Amino acid sequence: xxxxxxxxxxxxxxxxxxxxxxxxxxxxxxxxxxxxxxxxxxxxxxxxxxxxxxxxxxxxxxxxxxxxxxxxxxxxxxxxxxxxxxxxxxxxxxxxxxxxxxxxxxxxxxxxxxxxxxxxxxxxxxxxxxxxxxxxxxxxxxxxxxxxxxxxxxxxxxxxxxxxxxxxxxxxxxxxxxxxxxxxxxxxxxxxxxxxxxxxxxxxxxxxxxxxxxxxxxxxxxxxxxxxxxxxxxxxxxxxxxxxxxxxxxxxxxxxxxxxxxxxxxxxxxxxxxxxxxxxxxxxxxxxxxxxxxxxxxxxxxxxxxxxxxxxxxxxxxxxxxxxxxxxxxxx
Numbered sequence: 236x237x238x239x240x241x242x243x244x245x246x247x248x249x250x251x252x253x254x255x256x257x258x259x260x261x262x263x264x265x266x267x268x269x270x271x272x273x274x275x276x277x278x279x280x281x282x283x284x285x286x287x288x289x290x291x292x293x294x295x296x297x298x299x300x301x302x303x304x305x306x307x308x309x310x311x312x313x314x315x316x317x318x319x320x321x322x323x324x325x326x327x328x329x330x331x332x333x334x335x336x337x338x339x340x341x342x343x344x345x346x347x348x349x350x351x352x353x354x355x356x357x358x359x360x361x362x363x364x365x366x367x368x369x370x371x372x373x374x375x376x377x378x379x380x381x382x383x384x385x386x387x388x389x390x391x392x393x394x395x396x397x398x399x400x401x402x403x404x405x406x407x408x409x410x411x412x413x414x415x416x417x418x419x420x421x422x423x424x425x426x427x428x429x430x431x432x433x434x435x436x437x438x439x440x441x442x443x444x445x446x447x448x449x450x451x452x453x454x455x456x457x458x459x460x461x462x463x464x465x466x467x468x469x470x471x472x473x474x475x476x477x478x479x480x481x482x483x484x485x486x487x488x489x490x491x492x493x494x495x496x497x498x499x500x501x502x503x504x505x506x507x508x509x510x511x512x513x514x515x516x517x518x519x520x521x522x523x524x525x526x527x528x529x530x531x532x533x534x535x536x537x538x539x540x541x542x543x544x545x546x547x548x549x550x551x552x553x554x555x556x557x558x559x560x561x562x563x564x565x566x567x
Contacts, residue, residue: 241257241340243255243257243302243340245286253298255302260340260342265343266344268345269347270313271342274307274340274341275307276360276564277305277306277338277563278338278364278366278367279545279563280305281399281553283552286300295333300337301332301339302337303563304328304338305366306326307323307324307326308359309323310324311342315347317347324351325363326351328349328370328509338563338565341565357521360537361530361534363562366562368398368399369560370509370520371400371509372400373528375505376458379458382478388474389414389477390435391458392437392453393433394466395419396433397558402536403560406529407527407528415432415434416433416437418437419436420440427558442468444468446467448471448495449471449495450472452472452475454469454473454477457478458482459482462490464487466479466492470502471492478505481506536559536560540562542564
């Protein structure tokens with residue numbers, strides 16, 4: 236097919252670094268997959284920021300590559316009888332922007348098993364306002380629920396609360412009736428987080444010191460989006476039989492702690508992998524998002540930006556200067 240479309244393509248420069256530039260492609264340039272999707276929106280996440288700013292090895296494992304870990308749009312053609320042209324679909328995870336070409340393009344070729352049909356009560360734009368970040372947040376909430384942590388169990392801490400995953404987690408938990416404690420390093424985000432449902436705050440600095448093996452129990456559970464020393468400080472402050480859904484590493488991959496909270500209080504650590512999720516659980520999470528996330532609040536935390544603003548915004552997200560969710564309209 237000779238019809239051209241716009242895409243952001245990462246290639247290797249003379250120094251071996253990844254460089255991203257807008258270019259025109261045709262379907263013949265895309266990898267062979269069983270489904271063609273006309274892309275409507277993608278997203279900007281911290282991981283995308285790394286990919287767009289030369290972090291080749293940790294994110295993009297081969298070049299050339301179209302970055303963008305999320306996409307949504309309309310099926311143009313497919314070999315899968317479970318789908319038909321015109322179906323509105325979502326893709327998050329599955330190695331997009333790592334091993335598979337991603338969402339920063341107006342047309343995409345994908346495998347049909349990666350797809351989730353857009354749930355009732357959700358628009359395509361809202362699906363990308365949710366994106367991998369919101370999908371991860373929902374999985375993290377479901378992880379706490381699976382450990383029988385209910386609104387009656389006690390307060391739930393969310394770290395990195397003003398970020399993409401944190402913002403959605405605060406909103407979901409609040410709508411489900413949990414009392415949400417938000418941790419952030421930016422006091423100017425408190426009003427925003429209150430609007431999402433947070434009832435109290437913990438300054439990030441209070442969780443940044445040297446972690447003690449055990450501490451006074453404060454929270455029934457937590458959703459940690461930060462990792463490293465923040466997580467090490469959270470674990471000893473979880474109640475008996477509480478749990479922490481662990482879904483981020485913005486502060487680092489390391490974790491210096493002890494087994495004492497796990498064996499003396501029965502604290503559970505729940506690893507959240509939002510990339511390779513079984514189809515049923517993935518569909519269940521998206522249905523839950525359609526019902527358990529306040530769409531009006533979601534819209535209030537969403538900023539829709541044109542394709543051409545993506546690269547400068549990617550630098551801001553790495554500096555922690557992007558609040559809430561950023562949706563990329565790849566057709567403007």
